[in-house]
Amino acid sequence: MKRKTLSYLLRVDPVRCDGFGHCAELAPELITLDEWGYPILSGETFARSHVELVQSARLAVRGCPRAALSLQSLSSSESN
Amino acid sequence: MTTKFRVLDGAHDTPADLAQHEAHFGPIRGLHLEPAELKASGLTGRGGAGVATALKVDFLRQQKRAVGYVVVNAMEGEPAAHKDRTLISKNPHLILDGAMVLANMLGADDVVVCVAREHTSAVATMKAAIAERGRRRLQGPAFELMTPPGRYVAGEESALVHWLDDGEALPQYRSTRPSVLRIGRRGVLVDNAETHANVALIARHGSDWFRSVGTSRQPGTLITTVSGHGRTTVVEVPYGTPIRDVLHAASVPFDPVAVLLGGYGGTWLAGHHLDRGCDNESLQGVGANIGAGVIVAVAPQGCGVAETARIVEYMARESARQCGPCAFGLPALAADLELLRRGHDGASALARLEERCGTIEGRGACRHPDGVIRLIRSALRTFADDVVRHAGGQPCPHAATSAVVRIPHRSHPETLEWA
Numbered sequence: 001m002k003r004k005t006l007s008y009l010l011r012v013d014p015v016r017c018d019g020f021g022h023c024a025e026l027a028p029e030l031i032t033l034d035e036w037g038y039p040i041l042s043g044e045t046f047a048r049s050h051v052e053l054v055q056s057a058r059l060a061v062r063g064c065p066r067a068a069l070s071l072q073s074l075s076s077s078e079s080n
Numbered sequence: 081m082t083t084k085f086r087v088l089d090g091a092h093d094t095p096a097d098l099a100q101h102e103a104h105f106g107p108i109r110g111l112h113l114e115p116a117e118l119k120a121s122g123l124t125g126r127g128g129a130g131v132a133t134a135l136k137v138d139f140l141r142q143q144k145r146a147v148g149y150v151v152v153n154a155m156e157g158e159p160a161a162h163k164d165r166t167l168i169s170k171n172p173h174l175i176l177d178g179a180m181v182l183a184n185m186l187g188a189d190d191v192v193v194c195v196a197r198e199h200t201s202a203v204a205t206m207k208a209a210i211a212e213r214g215r216r217r218l219q220g221p222a223f224e225l226m227t228p229p230g231r232y233v234a235g236e237e238s239a240l241v242h243w244l245d246d247g248e249a250l251p252q253y254r255s256t257r258p259s260v261l262r263i264g265r266r267g268v269l270v271d272n273a274e275t276h277a278n279v280a281l282i283a284r285h286g287s288d289w290f291r292s293v294g295t296s297r298q299p300g301t302l303i304t305t306v307s308g309h310g311r312t313t314v315v316e317v318p319y320g321t322p323i324r325d326v327l328h329a330a331s332v333p334f335d336p337v338a339v340l341l342g343g344y345g346g347t348w349l350a351g352h353h354l355d356r357g358c359d360n361e362s363l364q365g366v367g368a369n370i371g372a373g374v375i376v377a378v379a380p381q382g383c384g385v386a387e388t389a390r391i392v393e394y395m396a397r398e399s400a401r402q403c404g405p406c407a408f409g410l411p412a413l414a415a416d417l418e419l420l421r422r423g424h425d426g427a428s429a430l431a432r433l434e435e436r437c438g439t440i441e442g443r444g445a446c447r448h449p450d451g452v453i454r455l456i457r458s459a460l461r462t463f464a465d466d467v468v469r470h471a472g473g474q475p476c477p478h479a480a481t482s483a484v485v486r487i488p489h490r491s492h493p494e495t496l497e498w499a
């Protein structure tokens with residue numbers, strides 16, 4: 001078996017998100033908060049080789065109390 | 081201008097019954113359309129987004145699980161639009177023919193026709209038309225009429241399907257697009273009522289006939305709803321007809337300083353661009369879009385800043401309040417537009433507006449906030465000179481009284497009705 005994931009994209013489901021902003025503490029490199037406390041994601045994909053970013057993204061996904069965050073795996077053809 | 085009616089054609093003043101319908105448009109029995117012919121027709125959706133209908137159909141045909149429902153979206157939540165109701169009041173069976181053709185193409189057993197419950201006359205007409213077909217025992221899908229609450233976002237396709245599936249007219253978050261909307265486990269095709277009516281004509285006359293009017297990218301006709309002149313006039317015109325000619329056909333008696341195009345989440349077009357055609361390709365260069373055919377003409381005594389403030393206040397109220405950036409962001413935008421309208425601290429309001437448009441954009445589950453932002457940005461562009469005066473504390477003399485765009489009453493003040 002060969003792992004195909006080359007990069008990741010962090011997404012937030014705005015309907016689930018409660019805006020308490022826990023994620024911005026867990027992954028400050030990827031998430032900032034707007035003036036009302038809701039997360040702003042960079043919307044940029046990051047490479048699997050960028051280990052710290054992947055780590056923080058996973059922390060945020062796991063730490064989100066509303067399960068609003070998801071880490072989408074992109075294969076080479078999808079990442080742009 | 082020669083207006084060539086197609087979907088609004090017919091000599092009758094009341095909704096055509098089945099006999100009148102078949103006498104005018106031809107028999108229903110044997111109506112059939114191949115996917116390739118639909119594709120060749122180049123039909124684009126009439127609900128606002130303008131996506132090729134064949135693209136949506138093909139996407140669903142590629143899915144493993146079959147499509148169960150074809151939905152006719154005649155919700156018409158856009159306050160300045162009246163075309164779906166006009167179409168229903170004229171040719172309800174043409175819409176149903178098209179839905180039947182698409183259901184047969186996709187192998188769907190059910191057609192669900194959605195009309196906002198507040199539009200009582202359209203509800204009654206559709207009910208009668210569906211009952212008439214039932215008595216004829218026509219082959220094909222079963223028809224059902226549903227009447228969701230008529231709020232602005234209730235007609236957004238994911239909200240509509242959510243309501244059909246689970247009784248809540250709230251948009252659904254979709255992490256990827258295109259995505260398959262479902263009722264239960266079965267896939268759903270949602271198309272605007274006017275789109276369905278055009279499918280019925282393509283099935284009868286073929287794609288070459290269909291393409292004989294309109295533009296190459298948007299063939300056929302578009303039903304426009306023109307207002308701003310004290311009336312609401314519905315005219316069907318070929319795509320690409322100069323906006324000026326559409327206004328003329330609707331008997332708008334003045335030279336507008338600007339027109340609102342597409343809807344309340346649409347774009348402003350300055351008066352000196354009215355020779356542009358009413359199709360997305362012609363309007364692209366000036367950042368506008370024809371959307372669902374709404375055209376609101378603003379007379380010289382109107383104020384574009386004030387009109388935008390009024391619309392955004394309404395759109396903020398109509399947020400489904402599910403998503404933070406929309407629930408908090410839209411009222412903030414509305415408040416700053418109100419300051420700009422009055423010329424109170426307009427410069428800082430303007431700075432905040434521009435900044436917040438950037439942070440809010442793209443962060444809702446549906447495109448409701450994006451439409452508002454598109455409108456605000458186009459207002460700042462189109463009315464740039466006025467905006468400078470407002471920001472400098474010198475609003476135009478009409479800013480306090482301008483009331484061109486029709487804003488629905490606060491019908492659901494606190495108790496939001498989504499069921």
Ligand code: SF4
Nearest residue numbers: 017018020021023064
């Ligand atoms: S932790 Fe989750 S719920 Fe909280 S703000 Fe972040 S995404 Fe939203």
Ligand code: SF4
Nearest residue numbers: 400402403406444446
């Ligand atoms: S973006 Fe606004 S209107 Fe759309 S689902 Fe979210 S809160 Fe509702």
